[in-house]
Amino acid sequence: MGRTLAEKVWDDHVVTRAEGEPDLLFIDLHLLHEVTSPQAFDGLRKAGRAVRRLDLTIATEDHNTPTLDIDKPIADPVSRTQLETLRRNCAEFGVRLHPLGDVEQGVVHVVGPQLGLTQPGTTVVCGDSHTSTHGAFGALAFGIGTSQVEHVLATQTLPLAPFRTMAVTVEGELPEGVTAKDLILAVIARIGTGGGQGYVIEYRGSAVEKLSMEARMTVCNMSIEAGARAGMIAPDETTFAYLKDRPHAPRGEDWDAAVAYWRTLRTDDDAVFDHEVVIDAAELSPFVTWGTNPGQGAPLSAAVPDPASYPDPSDRFAAEKALEYMGLTAGQALRGISVDTVFVGSCTNGRIEDLRAAAAVLDGRRIAGGVRMLVVPGSVRVGLQAVEEGLDKVFTTAGAEWRHAGCSMCLGMNPDQLAPGERCASTSNRNFEGRQGKGGRTHLVSPQVAAATAVLGHLASPADLAGRAAASDVRTPVEA
Numbered sequence: 001m002g003r004t005l006a007e008k009v010w011d012d013h014v015v016t017r018a019e020g021e022p023d024l025l026f027i028d029l030h031l032l033h034e035v036t037s038p039q040a041f042d043g044l045r046k047a048g049r050a051v052r053r054l055d056l057t058i059a060t061e062d063h064n065t066p067t068l069d070i071d072k073p074i075a076d077p078v079s080r081t082q083l084e085t086l087r088r089n090c091a092e093f094g095v096r097l098h099p100l101g102d103v104e105q106g107v108v109h110v111v112g113p114q115l116g117l118t119q120p121g122t123t124v125v126c127g128d129s130h131t132s133t134h135g136a137f138g139a140l141a142f143g144i145g146t147s148q149v150e151h152v153l154a155t156q157t158l159p160l161a162p163f164r165t166m167a168v169t170v171e172g173e174l175p176e177g178v179t180a181k182d183l184i185l186a187v188i189a190r191i192g193t194g195g196g197q198g199y200v201i202e203y204r205g206s207a208v209e210k211l212s213m214e215a216r217m218t219v220c221n222m223s224i225e226a227g228a229r230a231g232m233i234a235p236d237e238t239t240f241a242y243l244k245d246r247p248h249a250p251r252g253e254d255w256d257a258a259v260a261y262w263r264t265l266r267t268d269d270d271a272v273f274d275h276e277v278v279i280d281a282a283e284l285s286p287f288v289t290w291g292t293n294p295g296q297g298a299p300l301s302a303a304v305p306d307p308a309s310y311p312d313p314s315d316r317f318a319a320e321k322a323l324e325y326m327g328l329t330a331g332q333a334l335r336g337i338s339v340d341t342v343f344v345g346s347c348t349n350g351r352i353e354d355l356r357a358a359a360a361v362l363d364g365r366r367i368a369g370g371v372r373m374l375v376v377p378g379s380v381r382v383g384l385q386a387v388e389e390g391l392d393k394v395f396t397t398a399g400a401e402w403r404h405a406g407c408s409m410c411l412g413m414n415p416d417q418l419a420p421g422e423r424c425a426s427t428s429n430r431n432f433e434g435r436q437g438k439g440g441r442t443h444l445v446s447p448q449v450a451a452a453t454a455v456l457g458h459l460a461s462p463a464d465l466a467g468r469a470a471a472s473d474v475r476t477p478v479e480a
């Protein structure tokens with residue numbers, strides 16, 4: 001019988017297989033950050049062990065890094081300790097680290113792909129749930145716990161329980177203005193936050209094939225929000241073009257050999273998935289969340305749902321609780337919900353295409369009075385590219401704040417937080433209670449919706465700005 005993409009990559013990495021035991025897999029790339037590595041390094045130190053494969057291990061600082069005044073000492077003592085600990089550990093064990101101030105620093109899931117470290121057919125792990133992002137390259141990429149981080153540091157292998165396979169097939173054309181973020185939010189709303197549990201999801205179909213690498217990363221990034229162990233997309237010409245000439249991509253003959261292998265990484269025609277979901281791209285529209293988990297979402301054109309409409313009592317209870325926390329009423333139009341803050345960034349939507357998309361909406365416009373907008377590039381490189389393209393000026397001219405790279409307000413482990421009761425349209429991936437600051441309320445959106453929301457001061461899509469000319473289009477003849 002044929003095999004799925006995930007099964008092929010898995011099989012190519014089995015070091016040992018024994019009846020009744022999990023397979024031991026070789027790990028090709030281990031990414032580290034400050035939050036989930038300290039105890040793992042402590043464990044190594046106590047056991048008197050070294051890092052087994054320094055050439056396959058790389059660290060960056062992202063969660064605790066400030067996005068302002070990065071040349072000043074870090075004021076928050078917890079963040080300072082986290083970063084100092086990572087620096088000490090990396091120096092002691094010889095691990096390559098890209099610290100705050102380094103040109104390759106940034107959110108771990110933005111840094112790996114942009115350096116060309118994330119490659120098709122590899123196994124990638126990190127002590128971080130959104131490691132699923134790397135599956136966009138046809139890699140098998142898992143988030144792992146701190147004890148597993150220690151195991152990988154010591155052995156470059158990991159025992160892993162078998163997974164089930166799910167295909168999410170999206171056929172057709174995404175309508176104008178509908179993005180990868182809308183697609184994945186719709187998938188999660190459809191299968192639920194537990195719908196992917198135990199599965200590796202492969203996204204396929206003509207709509208997925210047409211997505212750029214960055215859009216594919218947005219989709220795979222949020223697989224974990226459907227409870228899946230990983231998300232994957234088969235590598236193709238788009239993948240190869242993205243990787244070519246990246247610092248760690250193979251070169252010359254090695255490149256040709258790599259591409260020849262990568263072309264074999266496709267689900268066989270006769271392979272069978274344990275579960276299949278089919279979605280018609282044409283039916284998708286800009287999507288926003290109204291609740292406190294990423295599955296509580298609806299089209300922007302819809303209304304806040306009535307908890308009473310849920311047949312399942314636990315869904316009903318969850319919706320009631322969510323509406324209470326979010327300060328929303330059933331039946332209220334999603335489009336009318338006003339926000340205090342807009343956050344563009346994170347490993348979901350903090351890449352250059354995301355910043356371009358937000359800037360295109362803001363160009364020549366101003367954000368609404370009383371709205372605070374933070375634009376945080378996913379990495380220093382993304383930030384530099386944005387500056388080269390003049391996007392930072394578009395943001396600041398519109399009244400937004402242009403910040404230094406990091407996780408920032410995605411989870412508020414640094415000073416970028418919501419105040420209690422504040423409402424935010426955010427391009428990140430989690431809308432849990434208190435995620436962006438205690439008492440803060442999060443609506444997950446695409447970069448385009450984030451930008452339009454900033455301009456109008458309430459949840460909106462760029463289409464809602466039509467007819468409201470950009471400032472640059474309404475110059476008087478004298479100015480022109």
Ligand SMILES: CC(C)[C@H](C(=O)O)[C@@H](O)C(=O)O
Pocket residue numbers: 035036063127128129130143411
């Ligand atoms: C801090 C880290 C362990 C966490 C994760 O695993 O995802 C964070 O990145 C998040 O997004 O909540």
Ligand code: SF4
Pocket residue numbers: 062063107108109128130346347348406407410411428429
């Ligand atoms: S940007 Fe957000 S989701 Fe991504 S790693 Fe950082 S905190 Fe986690």
